[in-house]
Amino acid sequence: MNEWAFTLCMACVLAGGLELLMPRKEYEKSIKVVVALYILVTVLQPVRVAFSDWDSLWPSEQTDTVDFSGYRAGxxxxxxxxxxxxxxxxxxxxxxxxxxxxxxxxxxxxxxxxxxxxxxxxxxxxxxxxxxxxxxxxxxxxx
Missing domain, CATH: 3.30.1340 (Histidine-containing Protein; Chain: A;)
Incomplete structure (x- = not known):
């Protein structure tokens, strides 16, 4: 939990520094959206780790593939x-x-x-x- 909190704080610091370096008027909305998404991804990092075995939660059934080679040859x-x-x-x-x-x-x-x-x-x-x-x-x- 401490590592996650530290990562979140660092993400906010980096996002703030990025906003300071970018030009304000032209790209302000775009930069805010990108920074917000970056922070959101950082916040959701523990959820991604918890569901890293997503495929094992719902095993997919193997579907039989249809072989059309005989039809094509005909x-x-x-x-x-x-x-x-x-x-x-x-x-x-x-x-x-x-x-x-x-x-x-x-x-x-x-x-x-x-x-x-x-x-x-x-x-x-x-x-x-x-x-x-x-x-x-x-x-x-x-x-």
Whole structure:
């Protein structure tokens, strides 16, 4: 308690000295607010020490985080399939694209009337790489 009282007295002395050193007219209200807050914080110091274990008073429950990575991967796969189907349509080719992620990225174009052209068009969009496998299949004959 003696230490707290001494700290409070020193805060008041420092606040008074600060007020004497600062210009009066322009910043008088601002300086008084800052000094009052400084003294208030000093007065409340024992309360802060008493509640230093604030988190232990109300233990927070661990909330389970939701993992959206699978949903995101599905959206990315769907967007890639749509982009590749649009690239085929721009070349005048039909076909349904199926993408399988993972090393390697496997792109299969089914129902293409010209599988070689479809494979070339997909390769232009996806680029060259060892991690990309492209398959183009002709239309199925229903058997």
């Amino acid at each position: 959206l990315e796969q769907q967007a890639l399939e749509e982009q590749l189907e649009q690239a085929l349509a721009a070349q005048g080719l039909d076909g349904q694209i199926q993408v399988e992620t993972g090393p390697p990225l496997t792109v299969t174009a089914r129902g293409c009337t010209e599988p070689e052209r479809a494979e070339t068009a997909l390769r232009q969009v996806l680029g060259e790489g060892e991690e990309i496998e492209i398959k183009a299949e002709g239309p199925s004959n229903g058997t």
